[in-house]
Amino acid sequence: MNLLIPPLEPNRQSRKLYVPVSIKFWISHGFAFAWLLFSIYISLPWLLDFSAVVSFPLALILISAIAYIPGYLNAFLIISLFFDRQPRWKQAHPSVPVTLLIAAYNEEASIEQTLRYVSRQDYRAHLHVIVIDNHSHDDTEGAVTRAAKVLDLDVTLLHEKRPGKFHALNKGLQHVATPFVITLDADTLLHPSAVRALVARMVSSPDDVGAVAGSMLVRNSRASLCTRMQEWDYFLGIASVKRLQGLYQGTLVAQGAFSLYKTECVQAVGGWPNAIGEDIVLTWRLLHKKWRVYFEPLAVAFTDAPETLAHFAKQRSRWARGMIEGLTEIKPWQHPLVYTKYLTGINLMMPYLDIVYTVCWIPGLILAFFGIYWIVGLTTLLVLPLTILSFGSLYLYQKNRVFKRLGLRVRRNRLGLVLFLLCYQLIMSPVSVWGYAEERFRLKCVWA
Template identity: 65%
Template sequence: MSVNKKFWLSHGCSICWTVLAIYLSLSWVIDLGEIVTLPVALFVIGGIAYVPGYLNAFLVISLIFDRQPKFKDPWPEIPVSILIACRNEAENIANTLRYVQQQDYPHPIHVVIVDNGSTDGTTEAALEAASTFNLGIQVIHEERPGKFNALNTGISHVTTDLVITLDADTLLHRSAVRYLVARMISSPDEVCAVAGSILVRNSRENLLTRIQEWDYFLGIASIKRLQGLYQGTLVAQGAYSLYKTNAVKDVGGWPDAIGEDIVLTWNFLQQGWKVYFEPLAVAFTDAPPKMTHFIKQRSRWARGMVEALKQTKPWQQPQIYTKYLTGVNLVMPYMDITYTFCWLPGLVLALLGFYWIVGPMTLFVLPLTLISYSILYRYQKRVFNELDLRVRKNARGFIFFVLCYQMIMAPVSVWGYIQEVFKLQRIWK
């Protein structure tokens, strides 16, 4: 089945599901409308039920159709560089380089490290590790603050056609580089970037990291698979992605934005390039273990999405798939706002016996959620088996992920939107 047929068939099934949901919820709309007026009721229920239900149905159906093409050459021997922009990463950089040295990639990998004003001996730690692991590295200093400055300075020193950006606290699976490059050379010429799959390493640290493990494993990876299927992965994340060096330079490099990787990716798409995702190219990162750090990270992601929308409008995208995928982000603030200011208060009212917004009918969402996650889990488990990895047992984290995660994420995202609206200070990390 062609990608175009998958796209429209998934839309058709999702629309049918939404129509059924509207029919089943008419009494809910009428009852709430008697309290807050019918337009307000439709606005609220649309944001917490209809639109999320449609998008979730589109995701699940599309992934059922998804079949990742085989590699033309699973053992490519093309020169590639790894670009690491870091600031005060003396504790992490040696371990990151050790995993780079252990790659099963058949060609030597050149590493370019950009020290962005570190004060903790990051450069010294990197040089010592490179000597220990017999790894060829080049260290560059960039004193201007901002990750975009560090990355742009670094790529000017890259001499290979392909470059991987990697965060200093991200550890590569032994086949990570090989699978990224294999996907790139197996793709059409208009593909300029391949996003890798990032998973959580420190999930045993506390409940918050256990919850995030499932978000990365099921949520983020599945959304990237969906976007990759339609040739428009929306974020070739700077933490771990492969780029064509000239493509980055042609669009002016990384922009001055808190979501520099998001804006860069959308610039690619606007120029007619395509961005893929490779689920077998896995790296592991530490998820924020503290709520304050989690809020900073996820609000920064939400703010970066708004930055991308302001700079590159969805209707300016040249392909119908990317018009749709970027356009979905226009309704994300709507869903987060209605969830934060309507669903959460409605939950409190339900506990007090007032089932105006949240009631027994909403419990039907749980079985549907579990069915969709089981479909996503089966695919991810197959990926792990191919990589000789084991899915950790994390039942407690999964329960809290299903029941509580959106209660945390929606308000945090709203805070990110507020930061962008009022132009609050931007912080890299």
């Protein structure tokens, strides 16, 4: 992707009637509940037929995971995104100094380019970059030193011998003297207005907002079929979930790859935890302390997605483990805000949905090819129109409200879209189940 693009255009969106978040929340639930009742009514023959095979309680448990709950969640997502209106920034060009933390482990090949894109930011206030070399075995230090000499950047290089990203970030946190701190992965490239968009959202938000998550897109989408599929996952799937969570003021992951935090908030919760999903657990700790977490779709960064299924499975199993870590430390009912209780409650159901999908739906799909519709039935298809509607509306939003303003264009990737729609969940659910099992048995996982 060509990242030599113009900065963010001004927002000329007209003012619209304000609808309180609580009203949006309950209207969306009302629509989703109506869809659930309709789904149950339509599926009664399927439910009764399947009950004759496996018993009514088991049939209800399996069909709920296959059709009822996904349908409810999709309906809730669609109506919520229909109501989503990002408030205007109060300051388009903030003047608050910011520190960027970059934890680097063997990043000699990529760190200079990352710093180069940081130097091209249109942010008018001071940017202090802290790179923490986390006991690299290559010439990461030399690459940072050379980049600092040729780029117009204030770069501090630190060293952390203890392996682990959380050690590196906490080492950098000790040297942060600005009110805001941004974490950035060493192989992530920023849109020219990315930092400005993050800070503008933060300074335009209520005082109880502790973090703002940026929007991640795939840079290497042409590298393989795997990255082609992931391009649509980031563009549609992850972006839609982030928008939903941001609307309800509880983005569940202010991802370490590119997010902004109030320095005092991170310090108040003890910095980054010793966890596989250190960014997930940190975000949940902020939410537990009544700090809200927003999402800014215009703060775009580009990352390299795994190019092979093996690497993809390794990454997503770590994400699944991180989610379980968050649920283990802070239960959904322990969060103070009703929105966050609901959003984390969805995560509490994910192992159940993924396990049923893996051990029942996939075999049921095979049976359906032979005319045996015990598990995969007609009602399963009711989820598809909602999914297509949600992805279609999000595509238009991303294209017109995000990409157009950022000077980006949506590249043609039809094969990736087909793979995403048909194959993505077939891969994701088994991988997530493996991640849950890894966390259950405490298998070793290292940052690499």
